Amino acid sequence: MATVATTAPHHQAIRTARPGLWIPSYSLWQREIVRFYRQRARVIGVIASPLLFWIAFGAGFSHSFSSGNSGASGHAFGYFFPGSIVMIVLFTAIFSMMSLIQDRNEGFLLTVIASPVSRSAIVLGKVLGGATLAAIQGLIFLCFTPLAGVHPSFAGLVLAAVVILLVSFEITALGFTIAWPMDSTQAFHAIVNLILLPLWLLSGALFPADKASGWLRAIMLANPLTYGVDALRNSLDPAAHTDHSLAINLAVTIAFCLVTFAASWAVVNRRTQKPAA
Amino acid sequence: MPAPALEPDAIVAPSPARPDDPIVLSSLTHDYGSRLALDHLSFSVAPAQIFGLLGPNGSGKTTLFRILSTLMVPSGGIATIRGFNVAKEPAQVRQQTGIVFQARSLDIKLTVEENLRHAGHLYGLSGKHLRARIADVLERVALIDRRKDYVETLSGGMQRRVELAKGLIHSPAVLLLDEPTTGLDPGARLDLWQYLRMLRDQEGVTVLVTTHMMEEAEYCDRLAILSEGKLVALGSPDELKSTIGGDVVLFETETEHAAQSLAARMAGRFEVSPTVLGNTVRLERENGHRFLTAVLDAFSGEVRAVSVSRPRLEDVFIQRTGHRFWTEATDGSAKEKEGID
Known part of the structure; x- marks a missing residue:
């Protein structure tokens, strides 16, 4: 071995800085987006589902409630509108993290974990990627606001867009935390279905928390999504009655974004004596 | 094992x-x-x-x-x-x-x-x-x-x-x-x-x-x-490969039992210490071809096939572990999640 070592050329290391946070996150985010638009079926799904939802829901609604006075119909429709947006966003956001399981099974994730990139960048890139797709869907839905009989100000629309982004982020990060330890999309599906529906039903999307009975009300107040739905309600219709002020709703939503991000970061950072992927 | x-x-x-x-x-x-x-x-x-x-x-x-x-x-x-x-x-x-x-x-x-x-x-x-x-x-x-x-x-x-x-x-x-x-x-x-x-x-x-x-x-x-x-x-x-003395000589017999019996008698007669791998007797020896002739003269009816070769890496493995390269993978519990060829 000595002979080999003495004649060997010396490795000329190029100076590479430790990768920062933004370039790797941006790169992982971009990959999500590129993968999305190269799969036409997914593009169609994201754009068409708010449309279809709108046609089915809106048509059914106006018809069923038309026997009463038109004002009540418009009012009810307006009540359900924020919850509907959240539902669309919820599904897309959480299921976008199915790609994490796919990345793991395809081996792509392995090279990401074995690279020197900071674990925050992995979470940020993946979560922002999923959240972007979910938010796009929410924003398309937002275009239908006038049809719902809701007429927010421009500032209200901008605020609503911000809330949609926040909700997309927190739910995608939640999906990330759930998906990370899993290696089967079926298992992910099962777990997500288990929590997604209660999360939405008890978020004030269907009925307001103050009309619910004691324990149900307690659950609804503990549900972080309640504050997202309410924040959206606040921004689209400042006159609407909500349990908490806009400030509190926004604060809780942002806090939940941070909590879910931290949870994702924690699961990714766990290095153990078991195989990582 | x-x-x-x-x-x-x-x-x-x-x-x-x-x-x-x-x-x-x-x-x-x-x-x-x-x-x-x-x-x-x-x-x-x-x-x-x-x-x-x-x-x-x-x-x-x-x-x-x-x-x-x-x-x-x-x-x-x-x-x-x-x-x-x-x-x-x-x-x-x-x-x-x-x-x-x-x-x-x-x-x-x-x-x-x-x-x-x-x-x-x-x-x-x-x-x-x-x-x-x-x-x-x-x-x-x-x-x-x-x-x-x-x-x-x-x-x-x-x-x-x-x-x-x-x-x-x-x-x-x-x-x-x-x-x-x-x-x-x-x-x-x-x-x-x-x-x-x-x-x-x-x-x-x-x-x-x-x-x-x-x-x-x-x-x-x-x-x-x-x-x-x-x-x-x-x-x-x-x-x-050079740690293996001389050539690798293999004698294939009909059954594992026959191989064991052959190995025992070979050891007594030629002062060698052969290894038995399934139905094959294996040993390392200088001038393998001469040894081969001597063994065949002594035990002609018992040997089905013979070979003499320069040591390969597999021989190193066998010499160091006492078993073939692939045999241990048959123990299911010891199997690691590894790519199978």
Whole structure:
């Protein structure tokens, strides 16, 4: 071995800085987006589902409630509108993290974990990627606001867009935390279905928390999504009655974004004596 | 399972690690619960070498690969890459190391160039510098004209070369490859080895390759042979083969029982200590052809087939462990999650 070592050329290391946070996150985010638009079926799904939802829901609604006075119909429709947006966003956001399981099974994730990139960048890139797709869907839905009989100000629309982004982020990060330890999309599906529906039903999307009975009300107040739905309600219709002020709703939503991000970061950072992927 | 012919520790005297050795293991141990996957491994890899990690499935080489690639923390002992502890300083180790996993890691929905760009971003490269590196590594693996193609349109051999390019994007000093030729045709296999030699000779890269193929192990400058988590042999392929005295002589009999009986009588008559492997009696002997004639004269009716050969790496494995290279994989519980050939 000595002979080999003495004649060997010396490795000329190029100076590479430790990768920062933004370039790797941006790169992982971009990959999500590129993968999305190269799969036409997914593009169609994201754009068409708010449309279809709108046609089915809106048509059914106006018809069923038309026997009463038109004002009540418009009012009810307006009540359900924020919850509907959240539902669309919820599904897309959480299921976008199915790609994490796919990345793991395809081996792509392995090279990401074995690279020197900071674990925050992995979470940020993946979560922002999923959240972007979910938010796009929410924003398309937002275009239908006038049809719902809701007429927010421009500032209200901008605020609503911000809330949609926040909700997309927190739910995608939640999906990330759930998906990370899993290696089967079926298992992910099962777990997500288990929590997604209660999360939405008890978020004030269907009925307001103050009309619910004691324990149900307690659950609804503990549900972080309640504050997202309410924040959206606040921004689209400042006159609407909500349990908490806009400030509190926004604060809780942002806090939940941070909590879910931290949870994702924690699961990714766990290095153990078991195989990582 | 048969007892080892010799205590492995007695054979493998690890040479002390030199300060510039890029990979150093000392007493590296890992267990998955009750099963010991790595048993106090100590050896080091000199710079600018192609170092082979040879062992059958379940020998612990995948476990070792996972530890060196910082995907898993060992339960005992220390492994360093360029002086950085893989368990405690993963970020520094990752910066120094290029990794090519056995499974495909490319995103097939992206182009060759896009895959490399993402990989570069993860290693802190960007902009003009990264573009130059991409052109450089693609030139190296002769795929520069396919850079705009989607990975899913490339052949298996080409995809492997893109994997290699991806592992080299940040000019690592150490390159780790896990069974890199799995699924490749012989031509692509030779190509890949050609690239590895070029990296060693022109850039001084230290290459660590795991393999379960004897023919491939022959290409390595130095080898560590693992069996059941233990280091059973360490040295260049020629050194290892030369530890076997003379020729390897095999006598095939009808049954295992016949082989045992033949071996016993042979031992008495010729003062040799043969090994029985199934229905075959195996021994190492100077001037194998003369010995063969003598044995055939004495026990002519019992032998179905004979062979005399120069020692191969498999003979080293048999000599050190007392069993064939592939037999241990039949124990289901000891099977590791490793690629089957």
